[in-house]
Amino acid sequence: MSEITREEVQHLAGLARIALTDDEVTSLTSELSKIVDAIAEVREVAGPDVPATSHPVPMANVMRDDEVGETLTREQVFAGAPSHDGERFRVSAILGEEQ
Amino acid sequence: MSADLTRLAGHELAGLLAAGEVSSVEATQAHLDRIAAVDGELHAFLHVNAGAIDQARAIDERRASGEQLHELAGAPVAIKDVLCTVGMPSTSGSRILEGWIPPYDATPVARLKAAGLVPLGKTNMDEFAMGSSTEHSAYGPTRNPWDLERIPGGSGGGSAAAVASFEAPFALGSDTGGSIRQPAAVTGTVGVKPTYGGVSRYGSIALASSLDQVGPVTRTVLDSALLHDVIGGHDPHDSTSLDRDWPSFAAAAREGAAAGDLRGLRVGVVRELDSDGIAADVDARFQEAVQLMTDAGAEVVEVSCPSFAYSVAAYYLILPAEASSNLARFDSVRFGLRVERPGQTVEDVMGATREAGFGPEVKRRIILGTYALSAGYYDAYYGSAQKVRTLIQRDFDAAFAQADLLISPAAPTTAFKLGEKLDDPLAMYVNDITTIPANLAGIPGMGLPMGLGDDGLPVGLQLLAPMFEDDRLYRAGAAIEALLAERWGGILTTKAPLLRDAAAGGSSGTDRTEAAR
Numbered sequence: 001m002s003e004i005t006r007e008e009v010q011h012l013a014g015l016a017r018i019a020l021t022d023d024e025v026t027s028l029t030s031e032l033s034k035i036v037d038a039i040a041e042v043r044e045v046a047g048p049d050v051p052a053t054s055h056p057v058p059m060a061n062v063m064r065d066d067e068v069g070e071t072l073t074r075e076q077v078f079a080g081a082p083s084h085d086g087e088r089f090r091v092s093a094i095l096g097e098e099q
Numbered sequence: 100m101s102a103d104l105t106r107l108a109g110h111e112l113a114g115l116l117a118a119g120e121v122s123s124v125e126a127t128q129a130h131l132d133r134i135a136a137v138d139g140e141l142h143a144f145l146h147v148n149a150g151a152i153d154q155a156r157a158i159d160e161r162r163a164s165g166e167q168l169h170e171l172a173g174a175p176v177a178i179k180d181v182l183c184t185v186g187m188p189s190t191s192g193s194r195i196l197e198g199w200i201p202p203y204d205a206t207p208v209a210r211l212k213a214a215g216l217v218p219l220g221k222t223n224m225d226e227f228a229m230g231s232s233t234e235h236s237a238y239g240p241t242r243n244p245w246d247l248e249r250i251p252g253g254s255g256g257g258s259a260a261a262v263a264s265f266e267a268p269f270a271l272g273s274d275t276g277g278s279i280r281q282p283a284a285v286t287g288t289v290g291v292k293p294t295y296g297g298v299s300r301y302g303s304i305a306l307a308s309s310l311d312q313v314g315p316v317t318r319t320v321l322d323s324a325l326l327h328d329v330i331g332g333h334d335p336h337d338s339t340s341l342d343r344d345w346p347s348f349a350a351a352a353r354e355g356a357a358a359g360d361l362r363g364l365r366v367g368v369v370r371e372l373d374s375d376g377i378a379a380d381v382d383a384r385f386q387e388a389v390q391l392m393t394d395a396g397a398e399v400v401e402v403s404c405p406s407f408a409y410s411v412a413a414y415y416l417i418l419p420a421e422a423s424s425n426l427a428r429f430d431s432v433r434f435g436l437r438v439e440r441p442g443q444t445v446e447d448v449m450g451a452t453r454e455a456g457f458g459p460e461v462k463r464r465i466i467l468g469t470y471a472l473s474a475g476y477y478d479a480y481y482g483s484a485q486k487v488r489t490l491i492q493r494d495f496d497a498a499f500a501q502a503d504l505l506i507s508p509a510a511p512t513t514a515f516k517l518g519e520k521l522d523d524p525l526a527m528y529v530n531d532i533t534t535i536p537a538n539l540a541g542i543p544g545m546g547l548p549m550g551l552g553d554d555g556l557p558v559g560l561q562l563l564a565p566m567f568e569d570d571r572l573y574r575a576g577a578a579i580e581a582l583l584a585e586r587w588g589g590i591l592t593t594k595a596p597l598l599r600d601a602a603a604g605g606s607s608g609t610d611r612t613e614a615a616r
Binding site for chain 2: 004008009012013014015017018019020021024028031032034035036039042045050051053054055056057059064072076079080081082091092093095096
């Protein structure tokens, strides 16, 4: 049985920036332990001699010509923004009072 | 005339359009009428295109003026909500993108529009394509047109249900672990996951970037091939797009159907996908399909892919890892939902927004992916999963040394009931065993009907081809489809219940089940 704790789920949720409720932390703690148990078998199969595959078709340094292409207008970019001032995205304070 | 137009295969409708016998306005209106009549129950669409008739009229005017148009011009098409569409909301089935209208078209969408196809609307899906039933859509599930109490598959259940119920002749899907092929299997339709990189991912809202692939969803093999020809090919906007010359898939499908046999084709049955986990009725149809292919001249051999046993485990590490990174873009700053209270920092706002905007399955996978990528676990889980990916590729290489095509059931069971697996994530994950290996290896695959199960619901066959050899799927798929249609007296979807009758009377016709057994 995997040793995933409530505290660990809370820590992961913080890293993932999701403000989980207490109930969600409880259910995720139990679900994640079961899921991790089920998928932990991947550790058994491949030895150090097997290379990792990150991508089905290996490619490296895909470049395009250094030419000006089409870009979105400012109006297009801000059309979907929750808040903006016409030139910049508007967000709330970056730092809290204790920071 | 209007009711007949929706029953035609896509290529038949396109033929009437090109000949000027039917206008795009008529064809589009017929499908909009069908959507209005049946989608209240099905919920295949999240959004219906209000501009469809105007866009159809513009195609008609161009045709009337003598302009040479693409052979599919004027035909209607449904688009999975994972794809960005100018002028239509693109939510990927999530609250966090509710109402978001993208400033650009996804490349496959832009290519459809350039060919003159008319978008009917956006189809329902599991949130961010995470699921096998559409029950994880933030906007409620889609129902299976064969039985409204059952799931249409997922994540692309909306597109599959739309073509199965004659709401659209053509649709686009996306397949990360089977989201095109499994819905095709459980709705009696055809769907293709192209070779990774064969179709641009530009403008496809990313789930797992090394697995995602956009592809066609239709009722016939030729229709999928025609659509694939339109959307495929190199796109400089996607650095993983393959820069190579692809043959005409429509030509391959037509050759296959015309040949009427499979002589000279070596077909491999994957032992590990023909096993305990496959329901008895699905296996019975599969053995009949093997016999059909043998009778048609194919040489059938058994192949073994021992690493497939680890594919689900590897997939449910790689996918969440990539998804947790991709979904970091939903940060409440540039687009989508923002949930904030005065005095909160931007970090608080992000946490509150993502808490409110993501559904339970998305949260589960983001947390799982964050775990898999954490210091101390990375090598054991994510690193090991990537090695399994290598082993699966090697299994495929060995299998394709013995066979031109591999076959298996496309899904282990017929459509399960809504709610049946919703509370058991692992049961839902294991359901993807037949389709996942192709995504991990990047190879192309097709789901197509092979009959009906004991419950009268569709059963799907999966064809898999080596990397870049998508045309083999269309050639063999069209031949198998023609042989089965001969036996059944028509393709499988012609046996589907008439939805309005089913809704009114409850009994959706027992006569449909006999011919396709």
